[in-house]
Amino acid sequence: MKKLLMLLSTALMLGGIASAQKIAFEEYDLENGMHVILHKDHSAPVVVTSVMYHVGAKDDAPNRTGFAHFFEHLLFEGTANIKRGEWMKIVTSNGGTNNANTNDDRTYYYEVFPSNNLELALWMESERMMHPVINEIGVNTQKNVIKEEKRTNYDNRPYGNYLAVVKKNIFKNHPYRNTTIGSMEDIEAATLEEFQAFNKKFYVPNNAVLVVAGDFEKNQAKEWIQNYFGTIEKGETIIKQTFVEEPITQTLKATYVDDNIQTPMILTSYRIPSMKTRDARVLDAISTLLSDGKSSRLYKKIVDDKKLALQIGAFTYSNEDHGMYIIYGLPLGENTTETILKEIDQEIVRLQTDLISEKELQRLENVTDNRFVNNNSTVEGIAENLATYYLLYGDVNLINTEIDLYHSITREEIRAVAKKYLNPNQRLILDYVPSPVEIKN
The missing domain is CATH 3.30.830.10 (Metalloenzyme, LuxS/M16 peptidase-like)
Known part of the structure; x- marks a missing residue:
């Protein structure tokens, strides 16, 4: 009962702050x-x-x-x-x-x-x-x-x-x-x-x-x-060029050798739509579910429980025209990047198959509320957000209403968007590896 009251108190506090910070x-x-x-x-x-x-x-x-x-x-x-x-x-x-x-x-x-x-x-x-x-x-x-x-x-x-x-x-x-x-x-x-x-x-x-x-x-x-x-002369109208990207229909693979590292890293990246779209916001919520904090799905399973990785993460790299959804992991000890990728894929399939729990959905909303409050907690943050929402999103009032878009995301949407974008044939797999050790005779 005490725990329930604490949860309710936290939710009310965040909700109150969010509404007060219009x-x-x-x-x-x-x-x-x-x-x-x-x-x-x-x-x-x-x-x-x-x-x-x-x-x-x-x-x-x-x-x-x-x-x-x-x-x-x-x-x-x-x-x-x-x-x-x-x-x-x-x-x-x-x-x-x-x-x-x-x-x-x-x-x-x-x-x-x-x-x-x-x-x-x-x-x-x-x-x-x-x-x-x-x-x-x-x-x-x-x-x-x-x-x-x-x-x-x-x-x-x-x-x-x-x-x-x-x-x-x-x-x-x-x-x-x-x-x-x-x-x-x-x-x-x-x-x-x-x-x-x-x-x-x-x-x-x-x-x-x-x-x-x-x-x-x-x-x-x-x-x-x-x-x-007001006296500065207006410039010529700028016409932005449109670039068409064909859908990724089969797995792309790449390898990069970094002389500055000793532990390899596996990355898998999916191309996603503009940050202005609803799907991009759903994918952002998915990244929170997968890797935000020690109770997140990927961290708990791969780092905490199975101790396969030193580090694991998922995030959206959002842009005006297109974005990327990136998941990465660094293996621990004798574990391999292939093992980590397999575990990541299992969690993606789980997202595509089963609805997340109501508790997880509530946690997503709490994280969103906290992020909203932090982003607008300083006058510097507010200034940049106002500029960004006008210039890149075309709607300044998103500084107040975008949180409602995140709150409206459903469990069914999360499953559907995971099915739509996070498939093996739609991604890049990057092996980011150290220089091979030279064996001297």
Whole structure:
């Protein structure tokens, strides 16, 4: 009885938090096509100013991979009114922090300042958009930065290239087959004029959303936004290319040798639909069921009970056009990757055959509620979510309603979606192995 009361209390608490955390916002467009979203929160004297551009690794030209990620770095080099090397100094000297990140679909820049520095943040982001300085000095500097990033985060990191290998084999036509960081050969071969043309095409107001979130006065913010962004010239209309991927109808196999590892890893990956679809959300729920926490199906069986693996996991790698569903495992001791794959497949068949229990469904809802609360627990998180839901999903209010979509997932749906996407003839099997040991005579 005590345990039941505790469960009920937890569920009510999460439900109460979820309903209390409805995110209020206002959105509108400037005449140049820039979308603006405002979210007021006076709970702390900070304000987040962010700009998300609808350009990511998928927009890199053939043989020029890595451009979007390169610009994540390059656009900190300076502007007509911010000297080279001064960007970070201005931010830190005014009590702020800032950063940027890039993925396959978008690039995101943001500053967090004390609320009395909102005008400064808006001016800086408008400077970045209006007239960045793109010259040989900045390009050459960032080439060296990105070479080091590639060595550190990919080439010299254990298992650092697994995602690159999976993407290359899962996608045949879509530029998702390339990595975000791209090819160093492509970056080295690019001319200054190509970098300038990329900037002119994508880093324009009608390809961006501006979010201001936190402690600010709305009327003053709107005035500053108009002053700093409203005068920026609209760019040419960007037409996104459509890429068709034929269904995977037979098992794909690949092997990758990583000199940085000693324990092999088995990965199996399935191509899945856009993150905007209901099926993608069901698959996300399935990954939670399989590998979220020590009570999850794969962990409990393969790691805890049978002690076959050091680590096991399942997750969706979600994107705007397509996604991937990836399951991986690292064998323990003398166990093999083949044994782990067999156990994984048994759990998939179980999902495709039997309905999950009501208790498991409730656990999924609890995890979803907790994730929802955590994702919107900071003004920084809210700002990024608002931008993402507008730019990639086309519906800002999903920040409030997506949780209802997850709650509406049924046990029957989970079984049906597992049957639809997670089949042996629809996947890649990747053997990610260490270098063979040389035997000396």
